Amino acid sequence: MLEAKQLTKTFDNVTALDRLDLRVEAGEIICLLGANGAGKTTTINLFLGFLEPTAGNAFVNGLNVRNAALETKKYLAYIPEQVALYPQLSGIENLNYFLRLAGIRKSRSDLIAVLIEAGLDETSATRRASSYSKGMRQKIGIAIALAKNAKALLLDEPLSGLDPSAANTLCKSLLQLRDDGHAILMATHDVFRAKEIGTRIGIMKAGKLVDDLDASLLDAREIEQIYLAHMHDSNVTDIRSGAAA
Numbered sequence: 001m002l003e004a005k006q007l008t009k010t011f012d013n014v015t016a017l018d019r020l021d022l023r024v025e026a027g028e029i030i031c032l033l034g035a036n037g038a039g040k041t042t043t044i045n046l047f048l049g050f051l052e053p054t055a056g057n058a059f060v061n062g063l064n065v066r067n068a069a070l071e072t073k074k075y076l077a078y079i080p081e082q083v084a085l086y087p088q089l090s091g092i093e094n095l096n097y098f099l100r101l102a103g104i105r106k107s108r109s110d111l112i113a114v115l116i117e118a119g120l121d122e123t124s125a126t127r128r129a130s131s132y133s134k135g136m137r138q139k140i141g142i143a144i145a146l147a148k149n150a151k152a153l154l155l156d157e158p159l160s161g162l163d164p165s166a167a168n169t170l171c172k173s174l175l176q177l178r179d180d181g182h183a184i185l186m187a188t189h190d191v192f193r194a195k196e197i198g199t200r201i202g203i204m205k206a207g208k209l210v211d212d213l214d215a216s217l218l219d220a221r222e223i224e225q226i227y228l229a230h231m232h233d234s235n236v237t238d239i240r241s242g243a244a245a
């Protein structure tokens, strides 16, 4: 569903992303871990068509984002760290507005049904978005993804600043979306949540994907150790063989 082939982006003298090869299939959650500046946001922005690759290509549903940026957006839902909403509009009105921009019309009762499915209660859905917490904003983002029936979701550090309960709710929504066959790519700094929901965990460093881990074969502590070993250029093989023993 999402594929990067030798995807590269340079800004002046900085190689933000260096020949990334990555696939995210339907029914998978790939979590990207990496230090600040590792290239996670750049990867997401290239899939969204917000940036033009310097070399290589990003594909969404088999379409090259370079040539079909508008069409590929139909298949994507994007949840940034802070979901931007119109503060004077209610949750229902915001959802309606963003869906209309995507050419989708729904009745009020259908909009409410989607918001409830995304975890927002009906009373909150009628309130102005200016009163919404970060977690509530993200539920509008999930509702947009559900209503668009987006095949792929791109999430950029959606967990940062969420309380444990809101983070748990978001992770449950993502697991449900995964089980319904969506492809999910999420940039995060949260090793433990990445282990909890990730099918695979990609470790990025200085624009390179330096590891690609099967989350089912490792516990969170082992993933953290492998991550730290990459960050400190120490030996990862010892940790892997210890995990396998």
Ligand SMILES: Nc1ncnc2c1ncn2[C@@H]1O[C@H](COP(=O)(O)OP(=O)(O)OP(=O)(O)O)[C@@H](O)[C@H]1O
Binding pocket: 011, 014, 015, 016, 017, 034, 035, 036, 037, 038, 039, 040, 041, 042, 043, 187
């Ligand atoms: N528009 C830009 N102009 C110049 N350099 C940029 C631009 N966007 C990103 N970069 C650089 O590209 C590199 C990768 O940045 P990116 O935002 O992708 O990292 P990240 O892994 O998402 O980091 P963080 O965890 O802090 O969000 C960094 O060195 C950053 O300074």
